[in-house]
Amino acid sequence: MDSQSRAEFLAQLSAEEKQRLLAHVLRKKAQGQTALPWETDPQEWIRDAKLDPRIQPLGQASRHTDPHTILLTGATGFLGAHLLHDLYDRTRANIYCLVRAADEREAQERLQANFARYFAHPLDSKRIHPLVGDMSQAQLGLSPQTYAKLAEQTDIIVHNGAHLHHIAPYALLKASNVDSTVAILELATTAKSKWIHYVSTLVAAVDRDTDGWLLEDFPQADPSELAGGYSQSKWVSEKLLSEAAQRGIGVTLFRPGFISGRSDNGVWPSENDHLLRVIKGCVQMGYASDSSLMPNMAPVNFVSEAIVRIALSEDTPGQVFNLANPHLVPWVTLVTWLQGCGYPVNLVPKDVWREQHLRNVDKENALFPVLPLYLGGDITERFVLLLSKLATVRNDGTAGMLARLNMSFPVIDQALWQRYVRFFQESGFLPRPA
Numbered sequence: 001m002d003s004q005s006r007a008e009f010l011a012q013l014s015a016e017e018k019q020r021l022l023a024h025v026l027r028k029k030a031q032g033q034t035a036l037p038w039e040t041d042p043q044e045w046i047r048d049a050k051l052d053p054r055i056q057p058l059g060q061a062s063r064h065t066d067p068h069t070i071l072l073t074g075a076t077g078f079l080g081a082h083l084l085h086d087l088y089d090r091t092r093a094n095i096y097c098l099v100r101a102a103d104e105r106e107a108q109e110r111l112q113a114n115f116a117r118y119f120a121h122p123l124d125s126k127r128i129h130p131l132v133g134d135m136s137q138a139q140l141g142l143s144p145q146t147y148a149k150l151a152e153q154t155d156i157i158v159h160n161g162a163h164l165h166h167i168a169p170y171a172l173l174k175a176s177n178v179d180s181t182v183a184i185l186e187l188a189t190t191a192k193s194k195w196i197h198y199v200s201t202l203v204a205a206v207d208r209d210t211d212g213w214l215l216e217d218f219p220q221a222d223p224s225e226l227a228g229g230y231s232q233s234k235w236v237s238e239k240l241l242s243e244a245a246q247r248g249i250g251v252t253l254f255r256p257g258f259i260s261g262r263s264d265n266g267v268w269p270s271e272n273d274h275l276l277r278v279i280k281g282c283v284q285m286g287y288a289s290d291s292s293l294m295p296n297m298a299p300v301n302f303v304s305e306a307i308v309r310i311a312l313s314e315d316t317p318g319q320v321f322n323l324a325n326p327h328l329v330p331w332v333t334l335v336t337w338l339q340g341c342g343y344p345v346n347l348v349p350k351d352v353w354r355e356q357h358l359r360n361v362d363k364e365n366a367l368f369p370v371l372p373l374y375l376g377g378d379i380t381e382r383f384v385l386l387l388s389k390l391a392t393v394r395n396d397g398t399a400g401m402l403a404r405l406n407m408s409f410p411v412i413d414q415a416l417w418q419r420y421v422r423f424f425q426e427s428g429f430l431p432r433p434a
């Protein structure tokens with residue numbers, strides 16, 4: 001990473017994240033290691049995947065098809081708003097949403113403002129309750145009284161919150177992505193047993209069958225191939241939860257691929273979306289690589305409905321669901337659809353794209369903060385492996401469940417892509433083509 005990209009990366013971090021990164025770098029220095037902080041030794045994160053022996057089930061795990069009380073994390077995010085909507089619609093439960101805020105009023109405002117990006121109606125304050133907290137803290141940053149009440153009342157936990165960052169090192173993401181899962185497991189096994197529905201990601205999957213396809217099962221294989229702190233932190237969480245499941249704690253894992261915008265109106269927040277960063281970067285450059293990657297994507301409203309309906313189902317064929325859309329769209333097709341919308345993006349061989357176009361971008365280009373992932377070498381190869389495996393994923397359990405629920409995987413076609421592009425133009429994310 002050159003000094004400019006490093007500065008860009010640092011500028012995105014909060015004061016707390018910078019402090020954590022600094023502590024990590026100083027620790028490395030003290031150990032005489034000169035490795036860049038995002039190149040984490042697998043042993044450093046794999047060792048976090050050991051579940052504390054004190055976390056034990058409280059009796060028989062029960063799935064709760066009609067929960068009275070639900071805890072949802074990450075409700076101020078993209079998928080979280082939709083999970084909140086669907087959990088509200090499909091249950092009669094009180095839904096507690098853990099929100100980072102100075103006080104309850106701000107938490108309520110953040111929740112409502114995020115919800116309003118996707119839905120026209122206000123939140124029902126009789127059944128939806130913000131809780132000021134921070135899932136990276138012990139007891140989720142809640143007061144002892146609130147924690148005790150939540151522990152006594154909650155039936156199911158939908159643990160969806162995470163810090164999404166494709167270039168941040170594991171050390172920076174551990175608090176929000178791993179410590180949070182430990183805190184959720186502690187809550188799930190305090191006062192009464194609660195079922196945990198965890199939103200993971202397909203990039204964290206490493207177990208394959210003999211054909212090389214990713215399995216729809218709890219993790220067992222060596223995860224050293226995983227590149228980047230995000231996939232590593234999500235794998236550690238999966239592993240902790242899989243150990244919890246072996247002990248008899250109720251756990252379901254959901255693994256989406258890329259989550260795309262709403263299928264009806266195309267709303268797709270661009271602030272923190274990797275695929276959109278790549279698309280915008282290519283539009284700005286006027287060139288795209290002829291990569292053979294097939295981004296595995298599904299609209300957010302489908303992903304949310306599938307998670308909520310499977311979570312509320314009486315019985316399921318397993319506890320791990322690969323929400324891998326079999327309707328794959330090759331990257332080059334997405335680029336031709338962009339061309340069809342009037343954007344003059346030329347497809348060029350990937351070496352030409354990298355050496356003649358990508359290497360010359362400045363910080364105005366959307367790809368600038370993530371350049372090391374694409375500029376070649378080991379990090380690029382590992383990142384490409386991370387994405388390319390999403391084209392070969394077993395999803396038999398999910399497909400069977402969707403059929404039972406009268407749902408099916410959504411087709412990603414040119415008409416949907418045009419809705420997305422219209423939204424990008426209206427929101428100012430992409431300029432209208434000349």
Ligand SMILES: NC(=O)c1ccc[n+]([C@@H]2O[C@H](COP(=O)([O-])OP(=O)(O)OC[C@H]3O[C@@H](n4cnc5c(N)ncnc54)[C@H](OP(=O)(O)O)[C@@H]3O)[C@@H](O)[C@H]2O)c1
Pocket residue numbers: 073074075076077078079080098099100133134135136159160161162163164175176199200201202234255256257258259260272
């Ligand atoms: N987006 C995708 O394409 C994709 C693909 C596969 C899997 N997933 C998974 O889906 C889930 C949701 O992703 P998303 O795209 O909706 O992400 P998002 O929009 O970035 O939302 C993340 C949510 O997590 C919350 N959060 C993060 N750290 C927290 C902390 N320490 N304490 C409390 N809340 C915290 C955020 O709260 P603030 O608002 O306070 O930041 C936000 O509500 C994640 O688990 C992610 O790994 C996403």
